Amino acid sequence: MRIQFDQQMERLHVELIRMGSLCEEGIALSAKALQEKNPAFLQRIAAVEVEIDDKEREIEDLCMRLILQQQPVARDLRFISAAMKMISDMERIGDQAADIADLAPYIVENNSQSKVHIGDMALATVKMVTDSVEAFVKTDAGLAEQVIAADDEVDGLFNQIKEELMQLIYSREIDAKASMDLLMAAKYFERIGDHAVNIAEWVEFSISGQHRKL
C-alpha cells in the first residue's frame, strides 16, 4: 500500500512538472507571436492548450484516487490539495496564452507592439511562470518568494502600457482596434502573472503548511 502510495505521489509530481513545462511553452509562444507573424506559433499554441486541458483532468483524477484510496494525511494531503489548486491556475495560463495568440496577428500586422512596452511585459511574465514551475520542481521557497515579488513589476508594466496606449490614441499614432487588442493582451499577461503568483503561493503552502492568503 505504502509503496503504491509513493509511486502515485511520484507520478503526481512528474505530471505536475510536465503540465508546468507546457505552460512555459504556451506563454513563450504567445510572446513570440506578438513579435513575428508566424502561423506555426498559433498552431503549436492551440495544440499546447489542448495538452494542458488533458493534463489537468489526468492530474485531477490522480489526486482524487490518491485521496480516496490512500487517505493521505498532513503533509501529503497538503501537497495533493495544493496540486489540485495549482492545476487550475496552470490551465488558465494555457487559456490566456492562447487568447494572446488570437490577438497577435492584427497587432503585428500594424506593427503596434513596437509602440508600447508589451515585449517587456511578455518577458517578465514568461520569467514568472518559468520560476514558479522551477520553485515547485525544486521545492524552493526562496524562488517562490521572488515570483511573488516580481508581480509588482508586471502590474506596473500593465499600467504603463495603458498610459502609452492612451497617449497613442490622443495623438492618433495607433490603429484603434490594435490599441484595444494590445490592452487586452497586456491584461492577459497581467492575469498570467497573477496565476504564477498563485502557483508560487501553493508551493510555499506545500512546503510550510502556511498560505499567506489564508
Add this chain to the structure above:
Amino acid sequence: MRIQFDQQMERLHVELIRMGSLCEEGIALSAKALQEKNPAFLQRIAAVEVEIDDKEREIEDLCMRLILQQQPVARDLRFISAAMKMISDMERIGDQAADIADLAPYIVENNSQSKVHIGDMALATVKMVTDSVEAFVKTDAGLAEQVIAADDEVDGLFNQIKEELMQLIYSREIDAKASMDLLMAAKYFERIGDHAVNIAEWVEFSISGQHRKL
C-alpha cells in the same frame, strides 16, 4: 455515519447556495456601480468579495472532510467534485465584480457608460449568474442549458461594445481612459459569463454524470 454524511451533504448544498447568492449580489452591485456613482455600492462589493473568499475556503474544507471521512462514491463523489470546481468559478465572479466596481467611478464621471451597450451586457450577465445558481439550487438541467446558450449573446455584446468604442475613439467622442476602462469592464462581464457557463456545466455534470467538455 450515514446520518452524519447526509447532514454534511445538506450543509454543503446550503453553503453553495449562500455562496451563489453572494455572487449574484456582487455582480448586481457592479452593474449598479456602472450606472450611478455611489460609494455605498463599492463598500458593499468589497465586503461581498471577502465573504465570497471565506465561503470558498469553508466549502473547500467541508468537501475535503467529506471525501476523507465518508469515502463517498458515484453520484455523491460527483457532486462533491463538481462543488469544488463551482466554488472556484464563483470566487472569480466575485473578483471580477470587484474589478468592474474599481473601474466604474471614472467611467460614470465621464458618463461614458451611456455611449456603449455596457448596461445591456451587465443585465445579460447578471441573469446568467442568477440562472446558473437557480439551476443548481433546483437541479434544473433545462435552466443550465439556457445559461450555456445565453453566453453567445454576452460574447456578441462584448464584440459590439469593442466596435462601438473603436468608433468613439475615431470620432473623438470618448475620453481615452474611459474607453480603455469600458473595454476592461466589458471583458470582465464576458469572463463572468464564462464562469456562469462553467457553473451550469457542473450542474449538468452533477445531475447526469456527463460533462460536455470532458
